[in-house]
Amino acid sequence: MEKPDIPETTIELLRVAVTKSNQYSNIVARNYSVIACLTMGEKLLEISQVDSRSQRTGDLMRVFGIRQAPASFLVLAAGCLRGVHDRISQMMRRANTTDIPITTDFDGHAISALGLCLSDIMWTEKQPGLPSGPSPDVGMDRYAKQTVASIRALFTQHYLGNILQYYFEKAGLRRDPQLRAAIPANEESILRDEHARVIAHACVQTQQARHDRTGDVFDFVDVLTHILFEITRI
Structure with missing residues (x-):
């Protein structure tokens, strides 16, 4: 794997984040919030590619645990993020069943990254007359054109972007x-x-080169962990 070419000042910000996570770079990448957000983003892709819009709506309601169909992008995004939050809460009640950190200082960065990912894909044109964004059908049609790899890349970009901007500030x-x-x-x-x-993008390319396939979420998180380690080690 070729280490991503980024400036030393940016690497130093990542080192600060790693230090804040008790000097283990795997906690930055390998935590339940990141896994839950990636899983939700990929589940949403699966639902978006269902041909029947009525079935698609029903699947969204089931996954989000809601009784009323989303009426706008903002409602859909809120349901998605609430679904991630509910999964984290469920895991907290079963914390002794996993060695993956359930809650970390990076949870907010991960959940915010998923929201930004959805917005970038679904709400491509911010129009004054649509303060709540496009209809869920329009948003999901746009989302359906993505791939697992593109969603992982965009989520990871926003997740790391959130962390870098936070420590820069x-x-x-x-x-x-x-x-x-x-x-x-x-x-x-x-x-x-x-x-x-x-x-x-280095994470996505490394995973694809390693397996000649997309790979699962846990494998992608392992790749992200390894790349962050390689970047930040002195």
Whole structure:
């Protein structure tokens, strides 16, 4: 595996995240929130590719545990994220059955990343007349054009982008008068749109090269764990 080419400053932000997770890079990648979000994103893809829209709606209601069909993108996205939250709550009651961390400092980053992933795919045009986004049918039709690999890449980009932007802000670099002028105005966007994207695509490509297939969620998380270790080790 060729290590992703990202600047040392970005690597240092990832090292801070790894240190905050008790110096184990696997907790950044291998936690139940990441696994639950990836699983939900892929389940949504499976549902979106059902031919019957009525069956698709019924499947969404069953997976989200709701009694009323989503009326807009925002309602659909909220149901999806609530479904992930419910799964995490269920696992917390069975925490002794797994060695995967159920709750970590990265849970919010993961759940937010799934929401951003859904928005990027389903709500492609933000129109003033549609404050709640497109209809679920339109959104799901767009989602159906994705692949497991593309969803994993986009989720991972936003997940790592959230982490990088969080620790960039925590570092307070823009509050330092001497450093402020040297930092690009769009540095936060660069962290997400370029550096996190490079890592995410490296994960997808590595998994596909390793197995000559898509592989399951746990295998993808293992690849992400390994790549983060390779990037952050000194």
